[in-house]
Amino acid sequence: MEKDFDELTIADDYMFYRVMEDTDICKTLLNRVLQGKVETITDIELQKTIDDAGRAKGVRFDVWAKDCSGRIYDIEMQALDKKDLAKRIRYYQAAIDVSLLGKSKPYESLPDTFILFFCTFDYLKKALPVYTFKTVCSEDSLIKLDDGITKIIINSQAAAYEKNEKLKVFLEYMNGKVSSDDEFIQKLEHRIKEVKANEELRREYMLVNTIERDARNDGWKAGVAHGLAEGKSLGLAEGKSLGLAEGKSLGLAEGKSLGLAEGEIRGSRQAKVETAKNLLQFGLSIENIVQATGLSKAEVEAL
Structure with missing residues (x-):
């Protein structure tokens, strides 16, 4: 908390x-x-x-x-x-x-x-x-x-x-x-x-906490979705030789382990990018956006 x-x-x-x-x-x-x-x-x-x-x-x-x-x-x-x-x-x-x-x-x-x-x-x-x-x-x-x-x-x-x-x-x-x-x-x-x-720093602190919380949540959700999709695909392929029921079981388990990590990274970064875009519209400086999101200066400037 x-x-x-x-x-x-x-x-x-x-x-x-x-x-x-x-x-x-x-x-x-x-x-x-x-x-x-x-x-x-x-x-x-x-x-x-x-x-x-x-x-x-x-x-x-x-x-x-x-x-x-x-x-x-x-x-x-x-x-x-x-x-x-x-x-x-x-x-x-x-x-x-x-x-x-x-x-x-x-x-x-x-x-x-x-x-x-x-x-x-x-x-x-x-x-x-x-x-x-x-x-x-x-x-x-x-x-x-x-x-x-x-x-x-x-x-x-x-x-x-x-x-x-x-x-x-x-x-x-x-x-x-x-x-x-x-x-x-x-x-x-x-x-x-x-x-x-300092009211600006107060808002920054609240913003940083919100971004980090949302990034964790979005990364988790994206990881689950990606893992399930990957798992179904792997499961169907394995099912041809092992049987559809066993293939789905293996595929879902493997897909979650492979997909969750990658999905978390993708989801987390996408959440940061979307947040950075919003902050740019509000006129926040690039330096503050870098500190708030963890993106690099080059990444923010490219948005």
Whole structure:
């Protein structure tokens, strides 16, 4: 069930990326995690989508930031444990690399990257507030592979064990405790109030929820229809050798498994396209439509 806009906190992804679009806030939070190693943030993109790698699964990042040295930061807020975080981080890193390395560029031009997941649960079940992963040698942990990749999973449930006081108060803030003494937390509170007072962002939040809900419903319906049609076709063909009754049974089962996945994708995308067309008629900017639907800029411009 979607939250009401006025109930959103920093632990909700929409509010998180709307707060993090402030470059000073973004830099401050990164430095609380990375202990002051982040330089000036020069670029921030919200809900950045990478979906142009052929038939590969697309990726949408909450906050994509770059500093003045060219380092890339993918910053995510995760409130629901889907049990897939490790493989998800792996795929995100691959998508980042593919998007950054042009055909004629050498591998050495790949920038250092940081993937940070702020979680309201302990994904690794070891009660650590911060889990930082780099590539090290199994035979000798003192030997590091300088691939420029840093992956960080943050667990707000272990806030009490965090020794860095500045990071600790943010983890507590994720859990709902507001520090009146920490200037950064007060700045976050002020920014959240600004977002909630913005009627355009309120409408955007409602629109995003509606689009995602409709896309899921339309994708499911399209998948069922496509699966049934495919199943009947396969069933009739199988029925010639196995018997019509058994063929229909096999065909429907196989058709649903093959057709549902493809139908969901087609239905979901079509729903996004139709929504984008409607938003264009209402005069919404292409950038906002991209954020609301998850379509690429090129796809929206082509409508």
